[in-house]
Amino acid sequence: METGRSRALWIVASLLILLWTIFPIVWIVMLSFKQPGEIGNVRGFFPRDWTLENYRTVFSTGLFTSALINSIGISLIATFVGVVLATLVAYAIARLDFPGKRLILSFALAIAMFPVVSLVGPLFDLWRDLGLYDTWPGLIIPYISFALPLAIWTLSAFFREIPWELEQAAQVDGATTWQAFRKVIVPLAAPGVFTAAILTFFFCWNDFVFGISLTSTDRARPVPAALAFFTGQSQFEQPTTAVCAAAVVVTIPVVVIVLLFQRRIVAGLTSGAVKG
Amino acid sequence: MTAHVETASAAEPARRAEISDRARAERRLGLLLSAPAVVVMLLVTGYPLLNALYLSLFNYRLTVPQDREFVGLRNYATALSDALFWQDVFTTFLITLITVAVELVLGFGLAMVMHRAVFARRTVRTAILVPYGIVTVISAFAWRYAFDLQSGFVNSWFGLGDFAWFSDRWAALFVICLSEIWKTTPFISLLLLAGLAQVPRDLDEAAMVDGATAWQRLRLVTIPNIKAAILVAVLFRTLDAWRIFDNPFVMTRGQQQTATLSFLTYDQTITRTSIGMGNAVGVLLFLSVVLIAAVFIRGFRVDLSQVRGDR
């Protein structure tokens, strides 16, 4: 159906999109290879003298390495717990008939719209009293609760699509309930769960407000907060290039995940949100 | 899709007697399965919100706790009559309006390309997901450093001399919006893509046979068919943009009148440790979000059952 001209148009558009999305990334990569002193003195897009110094700096900086461990650990745990909880809810919503179903969904929706900043003050006090301030659980709990809505929608949309009759069919064929669930339902549900996990992970990985307000040391401070608090040689100097090196390091896993699971993420984002 | 459960149970008239028992068990199981998630969500939002409401009625400063004094709604009156509050409302409104509008247009274009592109479709989809996955703070840093006089290349590329982007309110807001748009357009375009996938292809082709121009097809066929998707996308992005915090925090710290409502709240509670006033502003922010959501859901009739898939 496409004419030659419109085909060329789509190609140009695709190339523009590639440029637009990748360009800022290339820019931080360039900055991360610049000498620290170049900032403010030597301008330009490309480094004048390529150096690995910034990478050495960030990895010899306890602030960053511990933030990286914190971020990975906290996000993974929050993702795991969040997805398990969301799976339970989504299963209940898709398969069971019980009162309050709509209420739960609306409530989840309300949480997703909640202005997080309104909460940090009281949450800080509460966490202090419970001894959760500046700990991993102190971040894991809010991450779970704010990632849950996304996971619940994505999963319940997925679960609705699963032909649950198959389970009964398998049982009729002589499989036990557990076998039917494991052999039939799990493979069908796994992609959805997996998508929800990726989306939840991105959500946790991205958080900034909780990160800066509910932590105070490298015991729990995640990467985005640590980036904003990065410090230079003295309190007057700003570590631009080191920030960029750190940014590149934490962006790599994101790019890898995106490359590997592009199809799943697209499916998750679209199916969870709008269904016709 | 939702009828499974009902049809399944309706198909078993013989066991009618057991139904009430089964239904009760099902109920219990449903609530049981939902309970943990609901409890976690409540713990993090419910109690702190009530606490914020309570604290907002005091004149209370963290560093002078002995002067804590009940002032009723005075903090709200102060905030609502303060020019700074309305200035920040305006800034937030502006950022929301610009970013959502641009993202909608851009996102629609991206969605069309993703939907129709024959060339490198996979690559394009992957590329679009990169900004989505990148941490907002990093996006903010990347754009800030690009425009900054010390480290940036933008001025020398475009021959702007030493125009200081972050010393001017509108220029600074422009860069903030740019970063926000870059980071969140993919989200909106994916929602729209889902909508596009639902538009029957033959409808479009029929219109083409009838001699409709591309523009006519877009306006009369495509857009009406994805209206629901557009509204949902706009609602989500609007509420998201309304709460913008990371970008101004990293780029300007609210200087040059670029502070947003979230930023104002953060400033009062965390920086100024003025707990009463800060919570009052926080509650106002919360109410504004509720208001926007209500306007969308009631006024524009955004069909949220679509979002939830429980039609």
Add this chain to the structure above:
Amino acid sequence: MSEGARGGRGDHGGRARNGPAGRTRPRAPGRALRGLAAAALLAGGLAACGGDGGTPTLHWYINPDNGGQARLAEACTKAAGGRYRIVTSVLPNDATQQREQLIRRLAAEDDQLDIMSLDPVFVAEAANAGFLRPFDTAEAQRFTRGVFPAAVQSSTWKGRLYAAPFWANTQILWYRKSAARKAGVDPASPGFTWDQMIDAAVRANFTVGAQGSKYEGYMVWINALVASAGGRIISRAERGNDASIDIDSPAGREAARIIRKLARSKAAGPSLSTDIEEQARSMLNGPRGGFMVNWGYTWRAENDDAEHGVIDKGIPADLGWAPYPRVAANRPSRPPFGGIELGIGAYGKYKDTHAVDAVRCITTPENMKKYMLDSGNPAARPEVFDDPEVQREFPMATLIRDSINAAAPRPITPYYTDVSAAVQSRWHPPASVNPQTTPRRSAEFVRAVLRDEALL
């Protein structure tokens, strides 16, 4: 808000830069495991922490430097001979954020805050709230004898000493000798004023760098100008939010006049309203670089940059220094005062024992000298500046000592954050400052903010 230099650079003189974090942290896997355990205990949230028995641990919260404080902590741990060990944690870059991190934890009576590196302006607030352990007379005498008066003044609240001066800072006038020659002025001459400097810079097309971004550094500038004109921003601070607000005065108007004059002249940098220390320094190195008011770190930073070849190698030799410019030719200037004081948390387990001992160790003249040579941050005791080693490393040591002696502290009040933010808010951007209205408006606004009648 700014860019500027280096995350890390090989430091000259063999000091390895290991920055805020040279501290070893080999226990990452342990941390991850603790995290898992913590997750398992979600609801309880007991988790983590717990001492490792044995030696008492003192937590010292430090402001960022090149690792000098961490090394002092090690040295003092060794000196303690096993009685205690000191562990450091780095606070954010920006003074306001440092306070943000500490104050909320202090308000929650955190017992982990044993020793804190405090910006002088935040001592009064913490002291007034009872967050800091006051020193008794004997201790106070030890910590204040032979210490710069401004440092002692800033560490004292209602007659008691709440923090031990550790290092002191001030700004001086840095300039390019070649530029001053071309402009036909001698910044080192007695009575050199802001007006002379700005006029000369405009005439010869050079820049004057200052800190005009909306942050604490701008308040530093405003306060120095007001004080140099013989005034002050607030007084009678002990009356809390009823303190008398004096910025609407001839001195305040004079300060406003100078800021406006610079900001509206072509001697101002293009981004004065977002400039912090590093932008000012980078402008000094630029083709129009002429003058700059800035802290003492400038010397080290300039030499490092020249060594790394990112600025012209000849610049350090062209760099001149002079006392902070005067506002009026006949009145000596009052340069800014900065630095760090060590406070002891009021809720720490060892506040009366090991913490005091550790602070004593950190602030001995020998350690102050060691820290000054290591980090480039000036000692809080004038005697250190006479040391030949210090004189060799910092050719302007005598000028810095005299400047700290003459320095004017910023308002000492428990409401400092509000006062400072309120002043900044009305005086920013610098080009909008108007001597007729700005001082008055800022005085009204400070009052309203102190009474919680305005947002900030």
